[in-house]
Amino acid sequence: MNKGRVLLGMSGGVDSSVAAMMLQNDGFEVVGLTFIFSELKGQNEIAVREAGKLAEEIGIKHFVCDLRSDFTKAIVNYFTQEYQNGRTPFPCAICNPELKFKNLLKNAEIYHCNYIATGHYARIKKHNGRQYIFEGTDTNKDQSFFLWGLGEDVLNKLILPLGGLNKTQTRTYANRLGFSYLSRKKDSLGICFIEENNYRKFLKSKGLESKPGYFVDIGGKVLGRHSGILNYTIGQRRGLGINANKPMFVSGISAATNEIVLSDYEDLYKNRILVSNMKCIDIQEFDKDRVFTVRIRYRLQNTPCKVELLQKGQAIIYLLEPVAMVANGQTAVFYDGDRVVGGGFIESSE
């Protein structure tokens, strides 16, 4: 049975490769598309070559789309700017809606595909008649956190074949179909456009200077010298080079004064977070008395909260239990159980 044509984002990795085979076995005509996002040469060549190889082996068409100049403008510039402003960027939250999925939709028209697909570990389901992202069933691998910015234009066409699998099942699937070389591939880690995950070296290569300044305590008292705000992250304890008689943590970064605020761990706990650029499927859901949960980093647990919408896409999150490690520039993603209801970018916290 032919279920229609689906355009699948193929990175050459095991997840999108298995997604291709699952879709094909499910009766879809699969068309593969590999984006070239970054200037990381070796990585692009591997992605294009590996995806092309699999496409040939399973008999599907495969195309390549060069997005390097858009990626530099939208993602690399945002990334460096955020660090310069003392914030901690989260590039996937911009890349997914603005580049990856937008261009999957655009190319789906070009290649006459009815659907789009990726190998993300998340599910798509209807709730009150509208499509939403839900957590993947494998909580360890769940990638719903990366997909909060997708609108209904994307969700109405998107298929996520791996949402109900765990990573072992994905590898077993590849093995079973005779693609054991795929099952041995390592997971991609860190930021895809940065070599060896060394973001400091990357920022330096983009001309960002580390300007030394002062470590201060919460009251503004000078505690020592730091090597430049680019070199520190919220919650950091190691490598501060401070002689204090108790553990000290980075609790604030100020680009305006070029200061890093150090404090006790308890001072990292926040009760309120201001977010901007909120996106959601149904704004009516955000009744300020309703309890959601919020996640403020990929690997952190969800915390119960209430959300008050403000003007111009801003909102205040009232955390029902205080949370540590809140970094400006990162994303806050709201859940109702395992359903993603929306998200936004963290502006400040107290």
Ligand SMILES: Nc1ncnc2c1ncn2[C@@H]1O[C@H](COP(=O)(O)OP(=O)(O)OP(=O)(O)O)[C@@H](O)[C@H]1O
């Ligand atoms: N360069 C790319 N071109 C097209 N699609 C991509 C590309 N990179 C990632 N994707 C799509 O986004 C999904 C999630 O990307 P992510 O970077 O998280 O990869 P991953 O979990 O390592 O998956 P994979 O094993 O397929 O590389 C991939 O499964 C794939 O469908």
